[in-house]
Amino acid sequence: MREITGAVIESSGMPVTIEALQLDDPGPGEVLIRMASAGVCHSDLHVRDGDWVRQGPVVMGHEGAGVVEAVGVGVDGDLVGRAVALNWLAPCLRCRECQRGRQWLCQDSPAYRHAGLDGTPRVSRPDGSPVLSYLSIGTMSTAQVVPATAAVPMPDGVPPEVAALIGCGVSTGVGAVVKTAEVRPGDTVAVIGLGGVGLSCVMGAVLAGARRIVGVDVSRAKLDLAASLGATHSVHADPDRPDATVEAIRAATGGGPDFAFEAIGSPATISQAVASLPPGGTAVLVGLTKFGQRASFEAFPFVDGGRRIIGSNYGSAVAAIDFPRYAEAYLAGRLPIDRLIDRRLRLDELEDAFDRLRAGAAARQVIVF
Ligand SMILES: NC(=O)c1ccc[n+]([C@@H]2O[C@H](COP(=O)([O-])OP(=O)(O)OC[C@H]3O[C@@H](n4cnc5c(N)ncnc54)[C@H](O)[C@@H]3O)[C@@H](O)[C@H]2O)c1
Ligand SMILES: [Zn+2]
Ligand SMILES: [Zn+2]
Structure with missing residues (x-):
């Protein structure tokens, strides 16, 4: 004792x-x-x-x-x-x-x-x-x-x-990229939310050899930090204009990222991650919501475009x-x-x-x- x-x-x-x-x-x-x-x-x-x-x-x-x-x-x-x-x-x-x-x-x-x-x-x-x-x-x-x-x-x-x-943060973020999603060299990646977990997703994407890495956050300081860690593009998110954020992610990745990592845990940004995907793209949910919350997405293009959503626990x-x-x-x-x-x-x-x-x-x- x-x-x-x-x-x-x-x-x-x-x-x-x-x-x-x-x-x-x-x-x-x-x-x-x-x-x-x-x-x-x-x-x-x-x-x-x-x-x-x-x-x-x-x-x-x-x-x-x-x-x-x-x-x-x-x-x-x-x-x-x-x-x-x-x-x-x-x-x-x-x-x-x-x-x-x-x-x-x-x-x-x-x-x-x-x-x-x-x-x-x-x-x-x-x-x-x-x-x-x-x-x-x-x-x-x-x-x-x-x-x-x-x-x-x-x-x-x-x-x-x-x-x-x-x-926690590093294993969760790096692992979401290199283990859960298995991002390959040349893939394109977006990371929505650049706290300790999202910045670790950025580091994981660099490690995996991603071709484009788009950091997305409401904070310009976080975008700068992500860029210094290897993010190739920045999207300054305005929570009042979610469609503009989605458009900017799609533009930065030439039509949408192969993998969109959500590292906040809010229904709005989960929907943005899914909406940003090109056909065949994958949304990787890393952020954890409040208990009981639901997120939504438009079903037809999701199925028609063969998109995927995966959850990543502890990377x-x-x-x-x-x-x-x-x-x-x-x-x-x-x-x-x-x-x-x-x-x-x-x-x-x-x-x-x-x-x-x-x-x-x-x-x-x-x-x-
Ligand atoms: N899946 C797991 O195993 C696991 C493990 C650890 C943490 N988490 C979860 O991951 C999430 C992130 O954790 P963290 O410690 O990095 O959090 P954090 O608070 O440090 O980072 C969140 C970031 O999101 C940004 N943000 C907030 N609203 C935004 C919006 N609308 N658009 C764009 N950016 C926005 C903030 O500016 C901040 O930089 C939390 O929900 C946490 O509980 C999950
Ligand atoms: Zn944690
Ligand atoms: Zn066990």
Whole structure:
């Protein structure tokens, strides 16, 4: 048992409080992580703002990296001292999807219980009352106990902030392009929404050798950042003129992109992604909407033109394989992940970070412990 400091919300829709908490020792199959860095992803904001109803109280955060300090029974002791990136969907390794190699669709991940491997919380308040940990990793905390399958060792030389981003935004965006969609050299790509996830789609499209990469955002600063990462065209979106955005995407790609990635999670921009497609084109939905929302598209040309819509969860990541690959690509200078980080902050500045994210004024903000 040790004292930690964590960012807690009482329930979805409530502001964050920074609290002194108790952390249990790691149980069988678990590891204790001293957190080094945690990214602020829009999925945290969905929880904070009540777009997604989640049980509380819960330690926030699902994008993080740290160092293994101790291991529980049954875990390789060589892990102690290793720098790791954390996987927010710790695979059970037993369900049908895990067995067929699709860990990003694991049906029995401890992450769904927001607790330890046995389903009970590892964190508590000083009065002994339990506190959940978001997706079983609750990264916005000075330390955490997580399932060992959530801790993926990083190669030497990867900064903790970069490792943290690999834990969600980078794997989600790069993987949507190179794994889910399997973009090929010479393909054309549009990316609607250039936050940490969309900018990672842009980096993935560069890595895949896409011929044209169209960045789309309401923020000119984001368009400039996307261009500096390799986007070849920019479309400045006006939410009041969705048809103009679609036309501009089609013009920039000579009739529509082979792949249109939606990295916001709004019905309006999902419709724009589908409407921008040429015959045979594919819309890849990466952004997550509020629960219960529906998006629509005109059915006849969709069918007549043989178009497709696919969803991409976690960039189809098999963390143990893909995290080190993305880290190696960073070290080789082919995935400039550090360029996404535009603010480093303290844990007690989290509400301010959420304000900036809500306003669309941040690429990736990272808490440094
Ligand atoms: N599928 C997954 O596995 C997965 C994983 C992580 C995050 N996500 C989701 O991806 C989405 C993006 O996450 P993020 O952290 O990059 O968010 P973010 O808030 O940093 O980025 C969103 C971007 O969209 C832009 N935008 C907003 N409205 C727009 C409009 N109408 N037209 C054009 N641009 C607009 C904003 O300016 C901002 O740059 C969220 O919904 C998040 O929950 C999905
Ligand atoms: Zn995320
Ligand atoms: Zn599984």
